[in-house]
Amino acid sequence: NAGVTQTPKFQVLKTGQSMTLQCAQDMNHNSMYWYRQDPGMGLRLIYYSASEGTTDKGEVPNGYNVSRLNKREFSLRLESAAPSQTSVYFCASSDWPLQETQYFGPGTRLLVL
């Protein structure tokens, strides 16, 4: 049981480049989430997917898009990266509404130059 996995672990981009962060969970969870973590600001929700086939904006969605590819996978896309998107990105999943505990992946460190 790998839990929540994320790829890549680390990425450097130039301003304007695009990339997709991948996330997969093997716990058969309904809900998946994307957060960004910046110093002193905790974890801020970018997008979430309450169930397969649905996605909704979180607190800081601008500059991002998501795809819930199937029940296991939830990807985050940066179409035109900006230095302000330099951050650590975490994917999480939960079995909401049955259970609220969120399980986090190891994170992707993104540097935009």
Added chain:
Amino acid sequence: GENVEQHPSTLSVQEGDSAVIKCTYSDSASNYFPWYKQELGKGPQLIIDIRSNVGEKKDQRIAVTLNKTAKHFSLHITETQPEDSAVYFCAASGPDSWGKLQFGAGTQVVVTP
């Protein structure tokens, strides 16, 4: 929406002493309050949670208390050990949150031998 404030931002304690981290929340409808521990280079991991129908919950050296009237909750770690050094996050969610958590900004705990 929900707003969670967490204090202090850093906490240095001697090994064996107790550590207390406090959080306040704004939405009186919030009913689920988890605490996460994040070790360096890893994703956050749930360590304890409490629901609004309970005032206190303990698990070995950690405990959480909830004051619904004052809208605050606290994490208590007794007999601290070096492995307790990490960043701790509080969070809150309510019945209409679709599983979303609102996180505090985090507390860096350093346990010195």
